[in-house]
Amino acid sequence: MTPAARVQAAIEILDQVIAAARDNGAAADTLIARYFRDRRYAGAKDRRAVRELAYAAIRRAGERPDSGRAAMLGLAEEQPELRASFDGSAHGPPPVDAAEKAAPAGIAPQWLVDRLSHLPVPDRTLAAGRAALDLRVNRLKADQDAVLAAYPGSAPTAHAPDGVRLAEAVAIDAHPLFLDGSVEVQDLGSQLVALACEATPGMLAVDLCAGAGGKALALASAMANQGRILGCDTDRSRLSRLSPRAARAGATIIETMLLDPGKEAEALAATKDSADVVLIDAPCSGTGTWRRNPEARWRLTPERLERLIALQARLLEIGSELVRPGGHMVYAVCSLLREEGEMQLADFLNRHQGWTPAPLPFAAGTAAGPGRLLTPSNDGTDGFFVARLARA
Numbered sequence: 001m002t003p004a005a006r007v008q009a010a011i012e013i014l015d016q017v018i019a020a021a022r023d024n025g026a027a028a029d030t031l032i033a034r035y036f037r038d039r040r041y042a043g044a045k046d047r048r049a050v051r052e053l054a055y056a057a058i059r060r061a062g063e064r065p066d067s068g069r070a071a072m073l074g075l076a077e078e079q080p081e082l083r084a085s086f087d088g089s090a091h092g093p094p095p096v097d098a099a100e101k102a103a104p105a106g107i108a109p110q111w112l113v114d115r116l117s118h119l120p121v122p123d124r125t126l127a128a129g130r131a132a133l134d135l136r137v138n139r140l141k142a143d144q145d146a147v148l149a150a151y152p153g154s155a156p157t158a159h160a161p162d163g164v165r166l167a168e169a170v171a172i173d174a175h176p177l178f179l180d181g182s183v184e185v186q187d188l189g190s191q192l193v194a195l196a197c198e199a200t201p202g203m204l205a206v207d208l209c210a211g212a213g214g215k216a217l218a219l220a221s222a223m224a225n226q227g228r229i230l231g232c233d234t235d236r237s238r239l240s241r242l243s244p245r246a247a248r249a250g251a252t253i254i255e256t257m258l259l260d261p262g263k264e265a266e267a268l269a270a271t272k273d274s275a276d277v278v279l280i281d282a283p284c285s286g287t288g289t290w291r292r293n294p295e296a297r298w299r300l301t302p303e304r305l306e307r308l309i310a311l312q313a314r315l316l317e318i319g320s321e322l323v324r325p326g327g328h329m330v331y332a333v334c335s336l337l338r339e340e341g342e343m344q345l346a347d348f349l350n351r352h353q354g355w356t357p358a359p360l361p362f363a364a365g366t367a368a369g370p371g372r373l374l375t376p377s378n379d380g381t382d383g384f385f386v387a388r389l390a391r392a
C-alpha cells in the first residue's frame, strides 16, 4: 500500500469506529480486524501502519469527530507529513478543501472532562497512554519463577503476588504457558481487585458480575481450587466463555449461573446470608480503560452513565444480601469517575447500618472515600475504584 492508501484505509476504519461509537456497535479492535479480513492484499506492515494511524487519530480527538476524514485531518495537524497523502491519487484521499474542518484535539467530551477534574493530569489524559501487558500466574498450574523464566525481560508486578509484567507485547494466545492454563492475561488492577477479596481455600465466594471469569479464575487460584465459587452474569455469551477457561486453568470449583435481569435476587435466594465474600465487579463507564479503548470516550452519554450508576446501586443491594454476618463484599469498577466509585459506596453505607469499610490487603492506590483509586500514573494499572466492606 502507498502511504496515501494507508491514510485512506485509516479514514475508512475511523468512519466505522465513529458510527459504532454513536450506535453502540462493535469495538475499534473488532472493526479493524474485520476491515483487514476483507482486504487480504494488505500485508502485516500495512496493517500495523494503518492501525497505528487510526488509533493515533482516535487518541487525539476528545469529542467524537464528524468523520474519519476530519479525525485524520486533525492528526495531520500534529503529523504534517500526513497532509501530503491527501493527494487525490488512485487509492488515496481526495485533496483537502480550504473550507474543510479538522477534528479538534482533546482529552474527552467536555461533560466528562468536567467530571475528571479531581485527577492529576496524566490520569485525565488516559486515552493518550498505552497499557502494559500483564499476566497472572495460575497457582494451580505454575509458579511465578517459572513464568518469569519463560518470558525474557518480564518482571514481577508490585503489590500483586502472582503478577508478571511483560517487557513487550507478544502473541500470548499461542504461547504454551497460556495454552496449558499456567497464565491468564490480566491487568494488574484486575489482579488487585481479586486480591481484595482475600479468598482462601474452603470459602464460598460469589462473583456476581463474573463475565468471562477473569476474576473468578483468580479467586479459584487463591483458593487452591478448594471451596465453591458461584460465577453469575446476565450476559449468556460472556458467561459461556467462563467454563472453557476454567477447564484450561484446572479450576473445578466454579459454578456458573445465568441471571435474568431484574430477577437476580430470586435466582440467588438459596445463597442469601451465606457467602464469605461477594465480589461485585460492576458494569461501569470504563473510563479507567481508555488506554485500551480510547474510542469508549465517544460512546458514553450522561444518560448511559446515569443508568450504570443505578444498576451499580441495585447490584450492591443484591450482593449485600448474599454476604453472611461477618463476611465481606468487594465492590470494584474500572472507572475513575467519583459517581461510580466513592460516591456510590458512600450512598450504600448511608443506606445500610451494619456495614463498615474494611482495609484492603495491599498498599497500591490512593484513598478515595471508603475505598482506593488505582490509576495508571500512580500504580501502572488500568483505572479502578475498589473497596472492601465488612458486614457486622
Ligand SMILES: C[S@@+](CC[C@H](N)C(=O)[O-])C[C@H]1O[C@@H](n2cnc3c(N)ncnc32)[C@H](O)[C@@H]1O
Pocket (backbone or CB within 6 Å): 190, 208, 209, 210, 211, 212, 213, 214, 215, 216, 232, 233, 234, 235, 238, 259, 261, 262, 264, 281, 282, 283, 284, 311
Ligand atoms: C466489568 S464486567 C465483569 C468482568 C469480569 N468480572 C472479569 O473479571 O472478567 C461487568 C459484568 O456485569 C454484567 N452484568 C450487567 N448487569 C448485570 C446484572 N444485573 N447482574 C449480574 N451481572 C450483570 C455484565 O454482563 C458484565 O459481564
